[in-house]
Amino acid sequence: MEKETVLIIDDEKEIRDLLEIYLKNEGYHVIKASDGLEALEILQNHTVHLIILDVMMPRMDGIEACMKIRQEQNMPIIMLSAKAQDMDKIMGLTSGADDYMTKPFNPLELIARVKSQLRRYMKLNARIPQKENELEIDDLVINVATHEVTVGGKDVKLTPTEFSILELLARNRGIVFSVERIYERVWNDPFYNSENTVVVHIRKIREKIEENPRKPRFIKTVWGVGYKIET
The missing domain is CATH 3.40.50.2300 (Response regulator)
Known part of the structure; x- marks a missing residue:
């Protein structure tokens, strides 16, 4: 098959x-x-x-x-x-x-x-029980069943990898994830000289969901440590 x-x-x-x-x-x-x-x-x-x-x-x-x-x-x-x-x-x-x-x-x-x-x-893209469908952070809504993201009611198109990073941070609000930890959780591969890969994806997500990517409301940088979404 x-x-x-x-x-x-x-x-x-x-x-x-x-x-x-x-x-x-x-x-x-x-x-x-x-x-x-x-x-x-x-x-x-x-x-x-x-x-x-x-x-x-x-x-x-x-x-x-x-x-x-x-x-x-x-x-x-x-x-x-x-x-x-x-x-x-x-x-x-x-x-x-x-x-x-x-x-x-x-x-x-x-x-x-x-x-x-x-x-x-x-x-x-698999079906997920309704109660687990949506993650909400202020006006950011992440539907993990339909792979849809909206900010202020407006649709945001994310790639599968961008969506996985955003979902990881949104499901673990308040927890700081290092670049290495994000890579290993999202890519399911050992981290090896892959910092640019994660940084580029974070930047692309911010460009899509943040009104001002240089002063993000959602994905915060914890300098020298990693990234988080605050509670």
Whole structure:
């Protein structure tokens, strides 16, 4: 029995075919695209639960494709790139990706990340008893059943990873979470040189839910320690 559907977007046929083999061995249904434009067409006609997205592609690169996908959809996106500099990772995460891996990569590590992202995504979209549906902090409302967030009654679109970070802090109001602890709780991976990953996601959340991200009402920075949402 096949599991969720994974869309692989990469202009290198060898990589598409290699990842397809590993993903199908895990029971996933696989769809492949060679660039961003082809991927956008596929997304109009297929239900996709996770995307593996290369950065450097013809016609439409991964950064532009990611931003366009995020205008409409919130499934996890794992970005692949030969560029390993911090600024390249930050650009990828800022465009809406949930995770970032540099080429060459270990296919088994990528599959582990796919499983981790899908577990969180499917859990967020599973039915939850009504009494546990909503977390409220002033005019910020987080519906953990429908994956919807509103501030002052206005809808806010968060990626699955952004939502998981916000939910973690909202469920544990008053508790300070270090960058390392956030990463290990949300990504379900050991923390290793991943501080920028968390910081970028926190910044993106603030830009979406805070009226003034430089003076946040909700996610507070505890300097030298981490982040919290106050009670």
